[in-house]
Structure formats: structure tokens, C-alpha cells
Amino acid sequence: MTFRQFSTRDEAYSMAIQLRDAHLRAPLGLKLNELDTAGEDQQLHFGLFDGQRILACVSFKQLDDKRMKLRQMVVDPSLQRSGLGRTLIANAEETLMKRGCLEITLSARASARAFYEKLGYRAIGESFVEVGIEHLKMDKSL
Numbered sequence: 060m061t062f063r064q065f066s067t068r069d070e071a072y073s074m075a076i077q078l079r080d081a082h083l084r085a086p087l088g089l090k091l092n093e094l095d096t097a098g099e100d101q102q103l104h105f106g107l108f109d110g111q112r113i114l115a116c117v118s119f120k121q122l123d124d125k126r127m128k129l130r131q132m133v134v135d136p137s138l139q140r141s142g143l144g145r146t147l148i149a150n151a152e153e154t155l156m157k158r159g160c161l162e163i164t165l166s167a168r169a170s171a172r173a174f175y176e177k178l179g180y181r182a183i184g185e186s187f188v189e190v191g192i193e194h195l196k197m198d199k200s201l
């Protein structure tokens with residue numbers, strides 16, 4: 060299994076889009092649309108791969124020179140709860156720290172709250188509804 064960064068021009072990005080559509084959007088009765096992917100050429104994309112096959116992916120949007128927003132985190136369902144999510148985020152955090160990032164923020168699905176807490180993220184404020192499901196703002200200082 061390898062960790063690597065990819066761009067929107069790479070084949071890996073098309074595979075990430077399929078993973079996101081199938082496992083983040085379709086279960087909600089939604090389809091990934093142009094609004095979801097707008098500006099992604101300016102964002103950072105990371106994945107775990109088995110050869111050319113994508114196993115997990117996550118993207119980061121720059122908020123300012125010290126803060127990034129984590130988005131679109133998903134692990135292939137057949138591999139969930141086997142440490143891939145933790146490995147992907149740990150590798151991504153290390154890469155972002157080297158670029159000068161000091162804080163990561165995200166809108167976490169309430170169902171994933173415990174996962175992020177185990178990785179050192181903390182919930183802030185009231186929950187809210189996004190794409191029809193409960194979310195929480197969370198953050199972590201690197």
C-alpha cells in the first residue's frame with residue numbers, strides 16, 4: 060500500500076471521484092456534481108493505493124496561509140476499520156505540516172465524529188445539517 064498526492068489531471072483523480080460518488084454521495088441518494096468539484100484543481104488530493112487501485116482518498120482546501128479544510132474523506136467500504144483512514148490522515152497531516160499548515164478544520168459527519176476524535180480532532184459548537192445529514196465542525200492544531 061502506498062500513500063501519494065495526485066492532481067486533478069491524474070487518472071487517480073478520476074478514481075477518487077468514483078470512490079467519492081459511490082460511497083459519499085450515492086448512499087444519500089445524491090450524485091457528485093460540478094459544485095462539489097468546483098475549484099478542486101486548486102486543492103490538494105491524497106490517496107492510498109494498491110498498485111493503481113485507489114483504496115482511500117481525502118482532499119484539502121487552503122483557507123489561509125496556515126489553515127486547511129479537510130474534505131471528501133472516504134475509505135473503500137471493504138477496507139474500512141482496518142487502519143487506512145488513520146494512515147491516510149497521518150500521512151496527509153505530515154505533508155501539510157511541511158508546507159507550513161498549522162491547523163486543519165472540517166465539517167465531519169456525526170457518524171464519523173469518533174474516528175476524527177481518535178485522530179486528535181475536537182468538535183466545536185452546535186451540530187448542523189449538510190447534504191441532508193448531521194455534521195459537526197471539528198479542528199486540530201498540528
Ligand SMILES: CC(C)(COP(=O)(O)OP(=O)(O)OC[C@H]1O[C@@H](n2cnc3c(N)ncnc32)[C@H](O)[C@@H]1OP(=O)(O)O)[C@@H](O)C(=O)NCCC(=O)NCCS
Nearest residue numbers: 132133134139140141142143144145167168171173174177
Ligand atoms: C470514517 C472513515 C473515513 C474512517 O476510516 P477507517 O479506515 O474506517 O478508520 P480506521 O480503521 O483508520 O480507524 C481509526 C480509529 O477510528 C475508529 N473508527 C473508525 N471509524 C469509526 C466510526 N465510524 N465510529 C467510531 N469509531 C471509528 C476505529 O475503530 C479506529 O480506532 P482504534 O485506533 O482505537 O482501533 C471510513 O469509515 C469511511 O470512509 N466512512 C464512510 C464515509 C465517511 O463517513 N467519511 C467521512 C466523512 S466526514
